[in-house]
Amino acid sequence: MIYIVSGVSGVGKTTIGILLSKKLKLPFYDADDFHPEDNITKMGDGIPLQDEDREGWLENLSQAIRKWNKDGGAVLACSALKEQYRRKLESIPKKEITWIFLHSEFEIILERLNSRKGHYFKPALLQSQYATLEFPGYGIHINVNKTEQEVLDEIMEHLNNPKSEIGLLGLGVMGKSLAINLASNGVKVAVFNRHVEKIEVDIAKNFALENKEIFNFPWFDDLEKFINSLERPRNIFFMVNAGKTVDIIIESLLPFLEEGDLIIDGGNSHYKDTLRREQLLKESGILFMGTGVSGGEEGARKGPSIMPGGSKQAYERVGSFLEKIAAKDKDGNPCCTYIGPEGAGHFVKMLHNGIEYAEMQLIAEYYHFFRFGLKLPPDEIAGIFTDWNKEMQSYLLEISIDILKRKENDDYLLDRILDAAKQKGTGGWSTNAALELGVPFDTITAAVMARIVSGKKEERVQVFEKYNSTTTNNISGGREISSQYFSAYKAGSIINHAIGFSLLTEASAEYKWNLNLSEIARIWTNGCIIRSAFMEELIDIFKERPGGNLLLHPVIINRMKDHRKDLLAVISEALKEGFPVPVLSAAGNYFLAYTSEQTSANMIQAQRDYFGAHTYERNDKSRGEFFHTNWKPGN
Template sequence: MAVYIVMGVSGSGKTTIGKLLAKELNLTFYDADDFHPPENVEKMKNGNPLQDEDRKGWLAVLAENIQKWNKSDGAVLACSALKEKYRKQLTSIPKENLRWIFLWADFKVILERLESRKGHYFKPEMLTSQFEILEEPNYGLRINVNTSEENILKRIMVNLNASEAEIGLIGLGVMGKSLALNLLSKNIEISVFNRHVSGKEEDVAKDFVQENADKYTFKGFDDLKEFVSSLKRPRKILLMVNAGAAVDAVVESLLPFLEKGDIITDGGNSHFKDTLRREQALKEQGIHFMGCGISGGEEGALKGPSIMPGGSSEAYKQVGLILEKIAAKDKNGNPCCTHIGPDGAGHFVKMLHNGIEYGEMQLIAEIYHFLRFHTNIDPEAIADLFEAWNEQMKSYLLEISVDILRKRESKGFLLDKILDAAKQKGTGGWSTNAALELGVPLDTITAAVLARNISGMKELRVEVSNLYNPINNQNGNLDEIKDELFRAYKTASLINHATGYDLLRVASSEFSWNLNLSEISRVWTNGCIIRSGLMEDLVNIFKDSNNHLLLNKNIIFEIKENQASLTKTVGVSLQAGYAVPVLSAAANYLLNFTSAQNAANMIQAQRDYFGAHTYERTDKPRGEFFHTQWKNNN
């Protein structure tokens, strides 16, 4: 049998709730106050708080009785047990047979309750001393008593009847809620937490639990300590909060309730350097921190996303099985989730996923724009063309673009009513910054990021357009350009992926991550935004070699077949007055990358001229540097 100890400061309702609980469980109720010797009672009646010496004998008697109750039918005991050392003395039976229930509320709430009581020897002015010595437990049930007795008992029974949760999720935004439902659908026991902000975020977790009560049984909290106490050890906590300061704030607030071996997993789009910093700081405290990229949007989070966790192997062994259960499945039925690598590797890979995504989205957008206005065809016709292309490409982004193009509102197309000012969350720009730091050319992704920046200058663009009166040729013939446009699109997409994977390759070496590009590609074959037929091919390509993608013989053949179409399309587009930044960047990258001789010799000469930066010579071994006095003084 079990012994239930209902604890808390005076006025928290230990006796009342204890009696109700005993009746509900069909157990005998005991009040610890009844076991005080007369001298203790007299002292408290006179308004003098008890000292540790006063409590020694009292606690010993209680411990003996707890042993007796445990051997018989069990019991419910109401006892303040404010200090951890008192609770340790009361733990005279196996821990699994002793259930702690901590009743709490703010000082003001408890004081009001005490002032309304009559005929009790405890004086309200003694409450301050109780709060001062209270050491809140980080185990057992934590129940806020600022509600009705009926609700308090109901919450206790729900928690007692439910087993400890396998994982906890913090942050019930769109992605957080979808992931929670995904976990529940896989029969994974969870607890959820959302902060309480008066007037903004009130009862979010409770309401979410209630909304899904017909289908699932799980626990929701707006008290962090209660939330952590509901989790199995080692605690596994998934953060779904905004990147940046919010992650640091949540981690800081969690630390007082965590123990060595507990695991925090950040599932947001955090910068990989922040993840590295957090992982190192928490490692010193014996707590694991994992940076986990999650791609797939709201639908993917609900039905199965692509998941990219990074962190220690030890932490992945604890969390990986859960993440793999909720991940999308590849064509062979394996989860689109893998241990990416140590420290910030997971978030770096997710960042680069988003960078490639930026490039692919801009590529489709500029081809749509060129077709819409140069050939003057409606979105439905472009949707038909994209749908035909996608029979070969099998691209999720091309697929959703077809749906977007066909969406009507009233008598027109919804797309025509959407403002041409694109937003971004920063991951594309982070990819560009990382490429600059690592010395990797990232032409297409950078062009896509900058195109979004220009799009955001809507008012200025309108003003400048009126000043320049640009001429846009609208006499294009779809039948004449569509085949070459498709070849240009395929080629630019290949180059966009090649530059992204090159950044992964260099980062892997720089940070000693030992990234498996084939496995990363496999994880990206389903659930994520950039899934495509090309991604399926990359799984096999990178099994053979981690070299630059444009060195693969099959890719070389395809690029050679279609390079002329790419450069011609760029020329036609620009001459017709339409910006194609990613198509142009792809063409320029390819020309630069495949040129045995380019313009950099002039740059080196210029640098040496004005700054004596030196240069290497073609007729001398690499690594020898020279300087010239360039100005002829004669």
Template sequence: MPQTIILMGVSGVGKSTLGKMLAEKLKLAFFDADDFHSEANISKMNTGLPLNDDDRKLWLENLAENIKKWSDGAVLACSALKEKYRQTLIQHAEKPVKWVYLYEDYEMIKSRMEQRKDHYFKPELLKSQFDTLEPPAYGIHIKVNKSPEENLKKIMNELERPHIGLIGLGVMGKSLALNMASKGIPVSVYNRDFKDVEVDIAKNFAAEHEETYIFPWFNDLQKFVASLPKPRNIMIMVKAGAAVDAVINELLPVLDAGDLIIDGGNSHFKDTAKRIKMLGEKDIYFLGTGISGGEEGALKGPSIMPGGSKVAYERAGEVLEKIAARDPWGDACCTYIGPEGSGHFVKMLHNGIEYGEMQLIAEFYHLLRFFCGMDTSAIADLFAEWNTELRSYLLEISIDILRQKEENDYLLDKILDVAGQKGTGGWSTEAALELGVPLDTITAAVLARNLSAFKADRIKASKKYHFKTVGENVPSREELFRVYRSVMIINHSIGFELLRAASKEYNWDLNLSEIARIWTGGCIIKSGFMEELVNIFKDHHSHLLLQDKISDELKNINFAKVLSFALENACPMPLTSAAATYLFGFSSQQSSANMIQAQRDYFGAHTFERIDKNRGEFFHFNWKKPD
């Protein structure tokens, strides 16, 4: 796309030299702003007097009119020392303008100026230029401390680097912006100003990090969008739902065809599909992008799950892959997931598996602490022992939690036992119901959080029910570990089967091995088992529980010892119970569903299939005997 590039800075930084080299490299026309000065301006500078704003006014407006005419793009060397000068220059621009700010320290520039001969700009005017200079808070900044050839190479590297704008400086937004900046990706930031609620968020963020990174900041959305090079790449990090639509509606009037919006929040996959369709009709790209890893992951490298058009991913993929975590093999934990809302569906299911893993750890901690007689420190040590094999991030952080004290008490004991949630677990259950896929463990984890919310009623019930505890036949550490790992495997298998069903139903062609791979680093559910799944799904394309390696491990697990102990002691273990029940049901040649079909046919004439007839043939029976 044709573009105008303006090289700016004080006299002596090499604007003209680098400008000509850059123009030749990009096959663009070159113009020197000095050639547009009036005779009066040149005469004044020859006498050693600096130009004032009145002197510059006609010069800048003349340049602005010429920039408008450069339809094929151009490179312009111009001092443009003040922000108002720069805004005047681009006031009529109809094509993208990129700024390159060239700088060096005063003494170095002065030395260069003193060596120049036969130039109307006198070295004594340099001090006034440095006094006037207002370095831009945007564009490419190049310190010209190398040879012209090396400085040109630095400019080209920066020009070829993708630029992105980020909207929403909450915890995740700030961390992602810092991540991008640390990878050398130019990023502009915007956050609304909302009286007494959100004030100077973007300004303060940029100021806080100004010694390390340059963040062009905005609280005016139109100016934010106008500052981005075209075609624009804009990531929005706001709360899922109405807030996303509100931002899109604000953006639409100021976007152009070919611009790209990336939604990095936890949006519902159906909402994402609608947005892709709506924006596609306006020739605007949209990527629904799941991001996992929390604040630390967003800062240091998350797992990223982009879904939408392949063309949109090719635009944004370089940025997303640069900021993503690395898997154990050194590749980015980011891959193109598929079309429509597939990226957000995969992130939703990631969170569903996460719900299950968190509940699994919580209920084993509860069993060990209150029914097996282990103290908090001993449980932490046991989990650490287990984690040498499991290498689970969630188990790792749980060990830290168990060991954290406040004064002489464990902090965990001071936390109210009411679990919060943001909806993605429940969305997973809803999706499973729509697709007709069992989701036992994830649903059990969601419902366990729901039950925890009834704290007041639970307190009352605890005084009415006094279930007798036995406290005998405590399972061994080995028995507990094997059941724990088995439940973890079943929870993953249930989650991946939902992905397989969605891929088939929506024609997404999901690659389960690739999804497992990008979940081996940067995300909440990374573990040693996830690394195993990469190869398992690469070599096998059937249900995880049908793989020989998995079935050989699970068929010898004695769930009864752990679950019977829990039941005898009135210890709720909903996820472990759900996992065992799912495995028993999945591995049962004969299920109880024939009774259900008979019941349905009895009261509703819903018909049934017979084992002595072909599948697809349906029958009805008059069950009620005549009087």
């Protein structure tokens, strides 16, 4: 085992490292002794080292670690302030390295440095080290504002009674999958689930037993014991239903938490609730992150897309955990990035779900029209979608193909499913956010309303009987006619994404979140529900044009010019034949309105001025000048 004692200069790495080496009867090494002369000269002159200065130093240490491990182990004192430095030092299996992070307040360490004599590190460099420090979410963390013996005793307590790096609270489908994902990536996880007789019985215990052949999950149904099983500062990740449940859990956790502990809400909480909770916990010195997790059960287990928001300090501490368990993009980078402060992470996840609502409804509309308008059997529709998905590479099209093929005995299972959809709230929340920010949100709002209408099944059956609603079938179907439909489908999807990202742009400006749309698109290219080939394109499109409506990009303009006629033709055909296509129609209406030089709003303004004297602007006068007319005849 290699023990690496880390931290900024002045925390006592060398002193504690020597004491620890004696206690463990292992040789001690100081990473400072491996610096080349040029580095020592720079630091002696008060010049901070750059990453290129550290390359050779880190490689020397990495080779030495391999040798020491073969020889039986060692204790190394090394600053290792950045995660990238720590990864370069991990030249042996992670389980054979124990990281010990020493830390304290800047003022305390500065005082220590000022009293230290004969060392080449200048106190003035301490500020740059704190700025560089990326606090890890793993390892043993010790506050050194105590005696050397107390620090050593605390380290030995951790080594003799190892604690979990992260605690996962809430073992529903997503919670269980995330726990397995974390453990599979070498993170020591403790799990908790409440125990309620006849309702939730032995959930945590049974989960641990089910997985004992592969993983050792310390399990708890006692909250205090669960908290005390975690490394300090504690990292608690919970996956529970949004709403009051989250507040109840936070309230129950608080009596057992200490300053510097971190709570991560991985559920679909409302972004304003996340902001409120972060501000509330900040008063007690508790860190809080609202973290969107997308990918469903499979994604949570194998690699979701993760959208963390809140304190940057908190992300620097647990970002390595989240990046380990996230899906990987085409370049092998984690589909996880720091989104922004406050409720930014949950806002972005909310909008992801809004786009998802409309993409799902768009596919459903095509299925319904093909099945009952064109009279195509499900397997033939699956064939059309398969052809489309060679280009689209859409996860939602992919799963729809599987759904269309699935049979129960000799019947298609889809035909046995009640046509009444549910919505958990994120779609409606995104619509409300769009209204608050004044952003057109046609496709996503239409998708939400379509689900609401679908839920009125009994009422719809009664209305159908009263109107004797029947549809004609004057059109011929088949895969040979799918080109126009495919063109319209692509147009609808493009418009839906343009609408969604427009809300992100407006929210970023309104809340000063500085959202990186290109990076958000990147982490949505794998692991999440709306991943597709188009999302891959959006990475570069938003790099070229970080803001503005997607429909203004030259590539998209040319594409929509090709699709526009087909979009309007398919909408017209479906409606004429009596088939509702709410999202496709909303996409068409939005596109026509957004690309119209003249709209009907002049009549709206005249009406408002007529009955409410709200005034209006004139197109033959300067913007900002307002007029009122007495519209009644004879005046």
